[in-house]
Amino acid sequence: MKALVYTGVETLEYRSVADPVAEKGETLVRIDSVGVCGSDMHAFLGHDDRRPAPLILGHEGAGVTSDGRRVTINPLVTDPKSAASRSGRENLCPSRQIISMPPREGAFAEQVAVPESNLVEIPDHITLEQAALAEPIAVSWHAVRLGLAALHPTDIRCAHVIGGGAIGVAAALSLKAMGAEGVTLSEPNAARAAYLCDTCGIDVVEKPEQSVPLVIDAVGFASTRATACELVCPGGVILHIGLGSAEGGLDIRRITLQEITLIGTYTYTAQDFRDACRAMFEGRLGALDWFETRELSAGFAAFAELRSGKTHAPKIILKP
Template structure:
């Protein structure tokens, strides 16, 4: 099969790779479409110890099952593979499974990713694409589930209705836009600011989400102003801003993974009882709810997705890296 292989820092090669082999309890998918995630970009930059080259990256995917009980079905994958037996898996919090792995990683266990023509996946991670959801748009289910989970845990942390909150979303990528769409169209939030240094990206997001769009240093982002902040960037500077601008008693939902450490105003967090919640993925229930949301068009048009050929995926990564990519999400087609 052809695959886009991560071979070194900022290096991707489109080349022949062995087809996946049939394994009991798993199915092989002929891939329809696969999305580029921020975590794939972290690997591309050489900043992810869980993704070591050479490796086929990617975990947001739809495809047609080639074997087994789902043969011939168009499906979307939940790429989060868990043990199914631990205290988290048996209590509906399987996303916290200590043995969790994801497609497109090789640490601690190798699972080749989906920037390819075929991929193998456990049958338990397969969901049929519902009516109303285009098979090439279906890979966006995974980042939508991430965003839905972040909004839900943020909502649970607050002492007043989410719809009454002043909200800051840091970052206009797919997760930032999806958080905003869920907040606006499903949670009925009217007071949303989305910040990003890329004006072209802000302009693109503004076509789909009713919010105020500003640069990160805009005077609208004031100290102690926001009931809840969604940091989808994960830089030291974005965390510093988040704790500066969140209100006493407010919440910061930290989703971004760009920088793992840095200074942070723990004094304010402590004195003003600020809740800080880290979130990385989602539960099976979140994923199922997401498929319903997308099939029923609850967050509106997905025209903000840009489609590229898999063979040109290296150029897409470079444009995301350079900041010249306008689309919040690029999906690759084999």
């Protein structure tokens, strides 16, 4: 089969590789659409030791099984017998794997092998391109669920999201779907900000007019963490999703003195993934049209476009 292979820092090669082999309990999925994630970009730039070259990246996949089912893929593979999995927190399973990290190759390919239990069938009115948005949406759905639950009962369910990439957009849409009010988002790229207003109906602002109970950092750099600490109100909650960098930005003194809750969130539980898919299928997350498509063979150019900030859409989907 053909695949887009990460072969070294800032190097991707579209080439022939061996077909994947489905192990016991696994299914082969012919990939139709696969999104480019920020973690793929981190690997491409050589910033992710968890994804060493050579490796097939990509974990936001949707496609068709050998028996004709249209599916989206939960790429997080866990041990169902672990204590975390048995408690419904599969994302904390100590032996968790994710496609696009060794030992599992990713979905920037014509086929990928995944456990049958990780597949969610999609209804006829959902396209496979839309279905490829399920994974980033599930990341944000999981985070928003935790964040809203952590608010004080007297707090208004009002939130601000930092970052207009796919995770930030999905967070804003998830907040609305879960009943939050006054949801705003900040995005420094003016063209991207305009796109989000026009296409997604998101209220994009430079910063909220006043502090808010819930702030979501969907970027994860020192500067955005500092902004989150500045914007959250006393007793409020900061949700940290982004993995831009590891150090700096947290105002620990303010977090302590004003009893601000900081929650780090990673991926999703199996139930969160299914719930996010259900919200997509029921139309509660909007038109799901905030993507552009490219051929998988042109994947290197797509990465360059994302890196330069030239694309306005939050997500580029590659088509094998």
